[in-house]
Amino acid sequence: MAKIEKVIKGQHPSLLDADKANELISMVNGILSSRAQDPLSLKVDSDGTININVALSPIEVTMCVNGIPAKRVIYMQAPNEE
Amino acid sequence: MPTATPFTALGRGNGFPFCPTKVDVSTFDNVRELTLAEAMKIFWNLYSGTPTLSYSWTYTSPTPPNPESYSYSASLNSEVVLTPDKYPHDRVCYVSGISLNESESDGTEEDRGVFLRFQLSTFIRRLYNGVTTDEDNFIGYGAFPARYWTELYGSFVPFYIKMISYGTHFKSSDWDSVSPVTIGGIDLFKAEREIGTEPSGTDIVAGGTESDPTLDFYTYP
Numbered sequence: 388m389a390k391i392e393k394v395i396k397g398q399h400p401s402l403l404d405a406d407k408a409n410e411l412i413s414m415v416n417g418i419l420s421s422r423a424q425d426p427l428s429l430k431v432d433s434d435g436t437i438n439i440n441v442a443l444s445p446i447e448v449t450m451c452v453n454g455i456p457a458k459r460v461i462y463m464q465a466p467n468e469e
Numbered sequence: 470m471p472t473a474t475p476f477t478a479l480g481r482g483n484g485f486p487f488c489p490t491k492v493d494v495s496t497f498d499n500v501r502e503l504t505l506a507e508a509m510k511i512f513w514n515l516y517s518g519t520p521t522l523s524y525s526w527t528y529t530s531p532t533p534p535n536p537e538s539y540s541y542s543a544s545l546n547s548e549v550v551l552t553p554d555k556y557p558h559d560r561v562c563y564v565s566g567i568s569l570n571e572s573e574s575d576g577t578e579e580d581r582g583v584f585l586r587f588q589l590s591t592f593i594r595r596l597y598n599g600v601t602t603d604e605d606n607f608i609g610y611g612a613f614p615a616r617y618w619t620e621l622y623g624s625f626v627p628f629y630i631k632m633i634s635y636g637t638h639f640k641s642s643d644w645d646s647v648s649p650v651t652i653g654g655i656d657l658f659k660a661e662r663e664i665g666t667e668p669s670g671t672d673i674v675a676g677g678t679e680s681d682p683t684l685d686f687y688t689y690p
Contacts, residue, residue, distance in 0.1 A: 450479040451486060451562040461479065 426464045471516055473687040476558040484509050486561045489593045491601035492611060492638070499639040499647045499658050502596050502609025507655055511612050512566065512591045513557045514687040515653075518615055520545040520571070520587035524677025526621050526629075528581075531672070541576040541621075543583040548685075551589050557687055566592030581623035587682065588616040596638060611637040615652065615682050621667075621675050629665040629675060635682070636660070653684030 418437065423429045426442040443462035450459055480486040484505050494500050503511075525542030549571040552559065560567070568590045576582020590613055599606035613636030621629040639647045639660040650659040659681065667675045 446477060448477045448479040449558040449561050454562055456559045456561050459479075 470685055471687050473514070473557050473689055475689050478513075478558065478561045480561065485512055485593060487564050489595045489610070490565075492594045492596055493599060493601050493606075494596045494608075494611070494638045495598050495606075496640070497638045498641050499660075500596065500608075501637050501649070501656055501658055503612060503637060503655070504609065508593050508610035508612060510686060511614050511655070512593050513560055515551055515589065515591050515614060515684060516687050517548050517550045517685045518587065518589045518682045519548045519685070520615075520617065520682045521680035522546070522585050522587065522617055522619065522677070523679070524583050524585060524619050524621060524675070526583065526668070526673065526675030528623070528673045539576075539581060541581065541583045543573045543575045543585050545571065545573045545585050545587050549587060549589060551591070560591075563591075566590060568592065580625045582621075584618075584620040584622070586616075586618040588618070590614055590616070594637075613637070614655075614657075614684060617679055617682075619677065619679070627665070629663070629667055631663045632661070633679065634660045650681060652681055653686060655684075 419431060421429050421431075421437075423439070428440045428442065430438040430440070432438065443464055445460050446463055447458055447460050449456055451457075452459070478486065481488055483489075485508075489508075523542070523544035523546070525540070527538065527540040529538040530536055549569065551567055551569055568588065570586055570588045572584065572586045574582060574584040592612065594611035595601075596608050596611045597603070597606040598608050613634055615635040617631070617633040619629075619631040620627045635650060635652055635657050637657060639658055641647050644660040644662045647658050647660045650657055667677075669675070
């Protein structure tokens with residue numbers, strides 16, 4: 388989606404420019420209707436800030452890498468806790 | 470009893486870094502399956518074993534013109550550490566298990582003598598009461614963590630062999646005796662078999678003793 392151009396004082400007559408207003412409304416509605424699938428989640432704050440959370444937990448594991456024991460960090464989806 | 474640092478291993482999702490060999494034990498009349506925790510204890514945490522094994526034989530020919538005598542003896546009674554300088558997390562790269570033989574002998578440079586062997590093993594099996602392609606037949610895990618092997622020989626040929634195996638599944642028909650035993654806190658079977666007899670006479674005497682080995686495991690803080 389293309390960015391909405393900023394208005395410039397004295398150059399844009401009014402926000403009653405219907406095309407520009409609808410473009411802005413469509414974008415906001417698109418953001419508000421955004422959905423995320425696990426392990427992602429979206430949250431839009433009242434000020435419009437979009438928070439994207441990734442529900443993955445880092446776990447240090449010992450694994451065999453090319454025949455040598457090595458420590459690595461893997462990210463695992465946290466179990467659903469009710 | 471050594472202490473190891475706790476760790477999380479990325480294995481095959483089955484408690485081990487490999488897929489254990491499957492064994493159909495439906496025809497075995499001595500089966501004592503292990504729990505997953507017991508099998509994992511053997512694979513990941515077995516640290517050492519201490520054997521108690523001692524045998525000897527002597528030969529004396531008192532008759533001239535060529536009187537001679539031989540005497541051979543060997544014993545195993547020291548702690549055998551499975552993987553010195555290695556810790557349980559290093560076992561993540563073992564594709565099946567670890568096996569270590571510790572031997573002691575007397576007279577091996579000659580054609581006669583005593584040979585003793587103590588074996589530790591962390592190989593794990595999956596036991597099935599029926600065909601191994603049906604997971605419904607799975608009953609638990611198997612292992613043979615310790616073995617003794619005794620060989621008394623003369624003229625390059627053993628005249629007496631004794632095998633003792635400590636494990637989870639045996640056929641009575643393959644052994645002289647099979648009896649329950651607990652070593653390292655794990656309930657197993659002890660299977661014994663002798664080939665030949667310990668000679669006892671005026672010119673040759675042989676014999677020995679053994680006790681069940683002890684097993685030591687890593688612990689975690």
